């Protein structure tokens with residue numbers, strides 16, 4: 001764990017995307033996880049998609065066995081995936097929405113609409129000592145339901161905010177930012193631990209790190225892309241530095 005109150009979880013999914021392109025063993029996502037940890041990552045995130053397009057079952061087993069920091073196992077809340085995750089027994093699971101045809105996780109999990117099916121899965125993980133996080137949009141109804149479902153953690157989906165910045169849509173970016181900032185406050189006041197992630201880069205990670213309610217950022221795609229140019233260790237160090245700069249701007253940071 002770093003000395004900062006804000007943890008960096010490095011998502012290594014897209015190392016596996018590259019490996020799978022040739023069907024071999026290189027580059028190894030577990031090696032990337034170990035290097036990220038050596039460079040200062042506080043945890044590793046990996047998403048076992050139902051279509052196994054990047055991370056595979058054996059990667060999850062090896063990550064659990066070989067890394068020294070918490071493993072955050074992202075997954076759809078299907079019976080099959082719940083069974084696999086309970087066998088791996090990671091530090092945490094993050095329940096995410098999944099559509100086979102999507103390019104990436106497009107939005108947050110609808111915990112309001114899926115309340116009844118989520119409740120037993122959350123209970124099973126909690127009984128097994130696996131911390132549950134719900135990957136949701138910064139929508140007050142979703143946040144309130146996450147608290148009712150007794151999930152200890154939510155991760156706010158930052159993709160729409162990051163996309164609006166990339167597209168130069170300043171009005172949308174400002175609106176999304178307000179939703180994230182208000183959502184983080186609401187979630188903290190409802191007793192939830194607040195994480196955030198999706199589409200973050202150095203600049204957006206620095207900005208969001210100024211929100212004192214946020215305890216963890218999970219970042220993958222941008223960092224793995226950056227690592228092609230400057231190496232993964234330096235990417236982790238630069239991301240950590242960006243987060244620390246952002247945190248310093250937070251007046252009420254602990």
Ligand SMILES: CC(=O)[C@@H](O)[C@H](O)COP(=O)(O)O
Pocket residue numbers: 011013046047049074096103104105135197198220
């Ligand atoms: C849930 C989430 O935000 C990440 O797991 C992300 O989805 C990983 O990348 P892909 O969406 O490209 O699988």
Ligand SMILES: NCC(=O)COP(=O)(O)O
Pocket residue numbers: 011045155196197198199200218219220221222
């Ligand atoms: N939950 C978000 C995550 O793990 C990483 O998302 P991204 O940085 O790969 O978009």
